[in-house]
Amino acid sequence: MFDNAGRVMFTALHAAAEARLGAEHPCTGALAAAALDPAPDAVRAAEDALRALPEADRLALMEATHRTLRTDPAAWLALWPGGGRKQ
Structure with missing residues (x-):
């Protein structure tokens, strides 16, 4: 459950960074990595x-x-998981 919450937060942060800083900015890349896999190092x-x-x-x-x-x-x-759809 908490991995999903981290993914959601970092996905939103990544979108904001991409809009403000651009796709090539190092921060945007770091946020994308954390959104993909919110492991401790990321x-x-x-x-x-x-x-x-x-x-x-x-x-x-x-x-x-x-x-x-x-x-x-x-x-x-x-x-x-499930995209918010009832399963």
Whole structure:
């Protein structure tokens, strides 16, 4: 269950980073890796990449991610096993 929550959060962070920083930015890549597999090493790398950003960028990414997860329940459900569909 918590692996899925990590995937959801890092997927939303990755989308925000791609929109703000671009696909080639190192932070975007680190967030993509953590979204794909939220293993401890990938999570640490993503956290380090976020910490390395200027504060304005980091806050903008967090705000965009929070907004996505707060206002778009499908963003959560689509990443859970079964895509949020009843099975």
